[in-house]
Amino acid sequence: MKKSLLSLLxxxxxxxxxxxxxxxxxxxxxxxxxxxxxxxxxLCIYAIGYRFYAVWIATKVLLVDPSRATPAExxxxxxxxxxxxxxxxxxxxxxAIAGPGPLVGPTLAAQFGYLPGTLWILFGAVxxxxxxxxxxxxxxxxxxxxxxxxxxxxxxxxxxxxxxxxTTLFIMIILIAVLGLVVxxxxxxSPWATSTxxxxxxxxxxxxxxxxSIRPGRVLEGSxxxxxxxxxxxxxxxxxxxxxxxxxxxxxxxxPLAWAVIAYGFAAAILPVWLLLAPRDYLSTxxxxxxxxxxxxxxxWMQPSVKMPAFTQFIDGTGPIFGGTLFPFVFITxxxxxxxxxxxxxxxxxxxxxxxxxxxxxxxxxGGMALESFVAIMAMIAxxxxxxxxxFAINSPAGVVGKEAAEAVAKISSWGFPVTVEQMDLLARQMxxxxxxxRTGGAPSLAVGMASIFGxxxxxxxxxxxxxxxxxxxAIFILTTLDAGxxxxxxxxxxxxxxxxxxxxxxxxxxxVLLSSGIVVAAWGYFLYIGVIDPxxxxxxxxxxxxxxxxxxxxxxxxxxxGILVKSGKLKYVWITALPLFWLVIITxxxxxxxxxxxxxxxxxxxxxxxxxxxxxxxxxxxxxxASAPQLIFNQRLDAxxxxxxxxxxxxxxxxxxxxCFRYLYGKPVPPLSEASYQLTRLEKx
Amino acid sequence: MSNSVVEKNLExxxxxxxxxxxxIWAAGKDMARQTEPDxxxxxxxxxSQSFWQRAWSIIRELSGDDAYERYLAHHSACHxxxxxxARKDFFRNQQQxxxxxxxxxx
Numbered sequence: 001m002k003k004s005l006l007s008l009l010x011x012x013x014x015x016x017x018x019x020x021x022x023x024x025x026x027x028x029x030x031x032x033x034x035x036x037x038x039x040x041x042x043l044c045i046y047a048i049g050y051r052f053y054a055v056w057i058a059t060k061v062l063l064v065d066p067s068r069a070t071p072a073e074x075x076x077x078x079x080x081x082x083x084x085x086x087x088x089x090x091x092x093x094x095x096a097i098a099g100p101g102p103l104v105g106p107t108l109a110a111q112f113g114y115l116p117g118t119l120w121i122l123f124g125a126v127x128x129x130x131x132x133x134x135x136x137x138x139x140x141x142x143x144x145x146x147x148x149x150x151x152x153x154x155x156x157x158x159x160x161x162x163x164x165x166x167t168t169l170f171i172m173i174i175l176i177a178v179l180g181l182v183v184x185x186x187x188x189x190s191p192w193a194t195s196t197x198x199x200x201x202x203x204x205x206x207x208x209x210x211x212x213s214i215r216p217g218r219v220l221e222g223s224x225x226x227x228x229x230x231x232x233x234x235x236x237x238x239x240x241x242x243x244x245x246x247x248x249x250x251x252x253x254x255x256p257l258a259w260a261v262i263a264y265g266f267a268a269a270i271l272p273v274w275l276l277l278a279p280r281d282y283l284s285t286x287x288x289x290x291x292x293x294x295x296x297x298x299x300x301w302m303q304p305s306v307k308m309p310a311f312t313q314f315i316d317g318t319g320p321i322f323g324g325t326l327f328p329f330v331f332i333t334x335x336x337x338x339x340x341x342x343x344x345x346x347x348x349x350x351x352x353x354x355x356x357x358x359x360x361x362x363x364x365x366x367g368g369m370a371l372e373s374f375v376a377i378m379a380m381i382a383x384x385x386x387x388x389x390x391x392f393a394i395n396s397p398a399g400v401v402g403k404e405a406a407e408a409v410a411k412i413s414s415w416g417f418p419v420t421v422e423q424m425d426l427l428a429r430q431m432x433x434x435x436x437x438x439r440t441g442g443a444p445s446l447a448v449g450m451a452s453i454f455g456x457x458x459x460x461x462x463x464x465x466x467x468x469x470x471x472x473x474x475a476i477f478i479l480t481t482l483d484a485g486x487x488x489x490x491x492x493x494x495x496x497x498x499x500x501x502x503x504x505x506x507x508x509x510x511x512x513v514l515l516s517s518g519i520v521v522a523a524w525g526y527f528l529y530i531g532v533i534d535p536x537x538x539x540x541x542x543x544x545x546x547x548x549x550x551x552x553x554x555x556x557x558x559x560x561x562x563g564i565l566v567k568s569g570k571l572k573y574v575w576i577t578a579l580p581l582f583w584l585v586i587i588t589x590x591x592x593x594x595x596x597x598x599x600x601x602x603x604x605x606x607x608x609x610x611x612x613x614x615x616x617x618x619x620x621x622x623x624x625x626x627a628s629a630p631q632l633i634f635n636q637r638l639d640a641x642x643x644x645x646x647x648x649x650x651x652x653x654x655x656x657x658x659x660x661c662f663r664y665l666y667g668k669p670v671p672p673l674s675e676a677s678y679q680l681t682r683l684e685k686x
Numbered sequence: 687m688s689n690s691v692v693e694k695n696l697e698x699x700x701x702x703x704x705x706x707x708x709x710i711w712a713a714g715k716d717m718a719r720q721t722e723p724d725x726x727x728x729x730x731x732x733x734s735q736s737f738w739q740r741a742w743s744i745i746r747e748l749s750g751d752d753a754y755e756r757y758l759a760h761h762s763a764c765h766x767x768x769x770x771x772a773r774k775d776f777f778r779n780q781q782q783x784x785x786x787x788x789x790x791x792x
Contacts, residue, residue: 076760078756078757078760078761078764079780079783080783082756082760084747085744085747087744087748088744088747088748091748092748096789096790096791097791098791099790099791099792100792101791101792175792179792211777212774212777212778213774216773216774216777217751217753217754217773217774217776217777218751219749219750219751219753220745220746220749220751223749273781273782273784273785274777274778274781277785278781278784278785281789281790282749335792336791336792340791340792342791342792343791345788345791346788346789346791349787349788350787350788350789480790481790481791481792484785484788484789484790485790487785488787488788488789491786491787507786546792550792
């Protein structure tokens with residue numbers, strides 16, 4: 001009794017601290033806020049969500065059963081089904097779900113001010129994203145680790161399965177294109193960044209050869225070797241920068257870099273995994289975990305001040321980084337930091353085959369996403385500790401603020417965010433870059449933010465080194481996602497093509513490998529190419545499209561979860577997935593509607609295409625712009641079609657789910673629950 | 687499987703979990719107790735090991751450094767009749783399998 005009173009008091013204190021922190025950052029106007037309040041608010045909210053909401057879902061709704069044998073135990077084959085220590089599963093799960101999305105999204109969404117994005121990252125994760133991951137992990141565990149697409153097919157019908165498969169393929173293509181664009185923009189005219197990122201490729205290969213032939217399977221040795229070489233590559237890039245001849249060799253504009261990334265993507269998709277993809281993934285995982293921990297320590301230690309206001313005037317839709325009003329675009333832009341449909345693909349398939357006991361579902365599903373959301377909060381802090389003027393100067397494309405430095409600072413200062421050319425030049429010199437104007441995509445501004453936090457914590461003199469370390473850190477796992485995504489896209493495509501002509505489905509038949517890899521690379525390469533030639537930076541179009549696709553995939557995962565809840569007779573609890581689903585349907589549908597119907601050329605894709613077509617016809621474009629105009633017009637129309645297609649996919653599966661639920665409730669036959677039957681665990685006393 | 691069988695299973699599950707009439711406070715404590723670290727199943731969790739030994743074995747397991755040793759243990763336990771794969775072949779197989787599906791997110 002005494003103990004429960006104590007825990008009541010502790011949790012009351014956590015709740016009050018959390019409420020104070022949230023209201024502190026929410027009600028603050030006109031002053032800087034200590035970043036520690038963000039960290040406090042986040043940790044309290046996650047702790048309460050994890051301790052109460054997640055426990056309630058696990059015990060009352062899902063009826064998690066520690067006595068039930070998991071697929072890993074029942075089907076243990078020593079390969080993919082293996083009962084594994086829960087911390088190890090947590091590590092694998094987190095490494096798999098944590099990608100560049102939660103770093104880029106919050107950085108872009110900071111144009112609305114720090115508050116809207118922060119609130120959505122916190123509450124969206126606790127009430128939506130974590131629930132989606134946990135429920136999907138539970139459902140897949142009860143179904144022998146079946147994938148989201150298979151569960152959609154089994155539980156709802158063929159339509160759901162096909163919709164999930166097609167959306168996954170499309171989101172992958174858009175995702176790779178936008179990530180490629182982020183890397184290209186980070187390397188543009190930066191010999192240091194380009195040479196460092198280029199060096200990661202032979203380093204990965206060397207590690208691959210080491211782990212494959214020299215010392216087979218010695219993962220830790222190989223990784224340690226690779227990490228040392230990576231750090232040397234960051235320092236070596238600084239040396240390359242100083243050499244006039246080498247400098248020239250690594251100084252490129254966007255287009256050649258885009259072609260290089262495309263060629264690299266194709267090579268990575270057809271090379272054996274042990275040579276490039278697997279070792280790169282080891283390095284990127286350690287780099288990612290290490291940097292996230294380092295960033296957290298630096299923020300807690302330095303307690304930097306957030307200088308961005310809570311709201312900016314750009315909530316009206318006139319923002320320079322991307323056009324669109326606060327609703328729905330803050331939700332679309334944050335995407336992975338709050339709810340990510342992609343996680344449902346990891347939570348079904350790989351992770352459930354490792355779980356040794358169902359009670360770990362809460363920690364891995366709910367806890368893993370809470371940690372991912374925390375990464376997004378740190379990205380938000382890194383973006384908002386910059387002077388707002390500097391933030392906008394780095395992230396605003398030349399097409400919006402003008403090509404000349406003086407023009408850009410005048411425009412940005414006129415918005416009420418003072419910045420000077422001298423300030424930007426000094427910053428660029430400190431970071432070892434030629435210029436920081438119009439470095440869109442989020443990576444450079446995140447790197448400047450991280451470098452200034454690291455610099456103040458671990459030595460101001462190494463700012464340039466920290467900046468390029470941050471760029472390398474982002475690039476290495478963006479390239480891992482690019483490799484892995486291209487490969488998965490290839491397998492999916494081969495799977496579909498195999499239905500047309502059987503040999504095309506063989507994953508080891510070289511002509512089919514080349515053809516399907518070529519198609520996938522060409523698809524994302526096209527969007528990357530257009531993004532690079534677009535004077536508005538490309539991110540403006542591609543990131544919202546990616547956000548829409550990702551949120552629609554999340555809606556599909558929540559549809560499956562909602563359908564299963566209803567069919568399990570848990571109608572009174574269905575709101576735990578139905579409410580986030582309802583919200584996602586609203587935001588994605590309104591975002592698609594804005595994207596096709598808005599008359600603002602910075603938001604509406606059709607309006608933008610028509611506007612450019614009219615300008616082209618009247619001959620007022622410069623010859624350079626006129627040359628690329630037809631491609632841009634075509635692309636904007638194509639993107640509009642894609643957005644509508646995504647929305648149709650969503651509505652098809654939502655209506656299909658509602659149909660199945662009503663049939664169940666009226667006692668009509670529905671696809672039966674595909675849950676595997678109960679078997680008592682033998683692993684331990686439950 | 688028909689609906690009725692599933693419902694029966696669910697009922698069993700409910701009674702087995704014993705969560706039917708507990709308050710959320712009690713349920714939480716129950717889960718916390720069940721997730722004590724001594725409940726871990728794997729080699730990494732042997733109680734006789736020191737903290738550092740355990741941390742090291744978790745690091746090795748997390749990174750996959752000890753995958754081959756665990757494979758050998760599984761092999762001798764379950765398939766002792768046949769020859770196990772060589773370290774190099776095992777490692778290559780494992781990587782091929784791992785990268786055959788979705789492994790990395792956005």
